[in-house]
Amino acid sequence: MTIPQHVAIILDGNGRWAKSKGMPRNYGHVKGAENLEVICEDAWNMGIKYLTVYLFSTENWKRAKEEVDALMRLFRRYTKTCIKTARDNNMKVRVLGDPSALAPDLQKSLKELEESSKDNTGLNFQIAINYGSRDEIRRAVQKIGEECRDGKLLPEQIDEKTIADHLDTAGIPDPDLLIRTSGELRLSNYLMWQLAYTEFYFTEVPWPAFTKDELWKAIEKYNGRERRYGGIKEE
Ligand code: IPE
Numbered sequence: 001m002t003i004p005q006h007v008a009i010i011l012d013g014n015g016r017w018a019k020s021k022g023m024p025r026n027y028g029h030v031k032g033a034e035n036l037e038v039i040c041e042d043a044w045n046m047g048i049k050y051l052t053v054y055l056f057s058t059e060n061w062k063r064a065k066e067e068v069d070a071l072m073r074l075f076r077r078y079t080k081t082c083i084k085t086a087r088d089n090n091m092k093v094r095v096l097g098d099p100s101a102l103a104p105d106l107q108k109s110l111k112e113l114e115e116s117s118k119d120n121t122g123l124n125f126q127i128a129i130n131y132g133s134r135d136e137i138r139r140a141v142q143k144i145g146e147e148c149r150d151g152k153l154l155p156e157q158i159d160e161k162t163i164a165d166h167l168d169t170a171g172i173p174d175p176d177l178l179i180r181t182s183g184e185l186r187l188s189n190y191l192m193w194q195l196a197y198t199e200f201y202f203t204e205v206p207w208p209a210f211t212k213d214e215l216w217k218a219i220e221k222y223n224g225r226e227r228r229y230g231g232i233k234e235e
């Protein structure tokens with residue numbers, strides 16, 4: 001079995017999962033965060049080297065204030081726990097997205113999480129918070145524009161690597177496999193540049209119910225795919 005080096009996940013369906021149990025949406029988010037800790041360990045044990053998860057999109061601010069507030073409280077707790085887990089499991093954590101819209105204390109903990117785990121050599125774990133692919137590309141273009149203005153770069157020198165190097169994922173290989181839970185068949189503004197040649201796997205299983213066995217199923221399906229990058233396979 002070929003284990004994908006980099007798996008990206010859109011962990012969706014927390015709200016619907018909770019509703020199906022007669023519970024409030026936030027209960028789904030709490031259970032979803034717990035499940036993320038489990039899946040992180042499972043992924044590493046399976047041989048996955050990079051795991052990138054979507055926790056909060058630039059569009060998720062449109063949700064009811066109570067839900068956004070509850071999610072931010074959960075991220076605060078999760079970040080604190082993650083600092084310990086990263087230390088115990090040798091995990092290197094990177095935050096994707098624009099932190100500037102987050103509360104200062106949460107920004108500070110996220111920085112601490114990145115800083116304290118930066119030399120770890122285990123799972124490379126990327127968490128996308130206030131992340132949107134269009135916003136990421138906009139920020140990259142802005143930085144490139146500034147470099148051109150300051151004479152550090154000529155417009156004609158801009159190649160694909162220049163762009164990739166200015167994205168939040170600079171230095172991280174593109175995902176091999178994208179998983180979206182809970183039945184929606186869309187990207188919802190996730191990693192649009194990076195997923196150009198990624199294999200997609202969609203499952204009806206909502207995130208809080210997504211287990212190691214489900215992850216295996218996705219990897220099995222991935223193994224049945226013939227990856228191509230525009231060329232044709234030699235006979
Ligand atoms: C995913 O679950 C978590 C976040 C987007 C924060 P949802 O909250 O989107 O759950 P559903 O899709 O409404 O069931």
Ligand code: IPE
Nearest residue numbers: 010011012054055056057188
């Ligand atoms: C995408 O899920 C964002 C995250 C998983 C954080 P959403 O539930 O917000 O996406 P839509 O609104 O169904 O496209």
Ligand code: MG
Nearest residue numbers: 012013014015
């Ligand atoms: Mg959703």
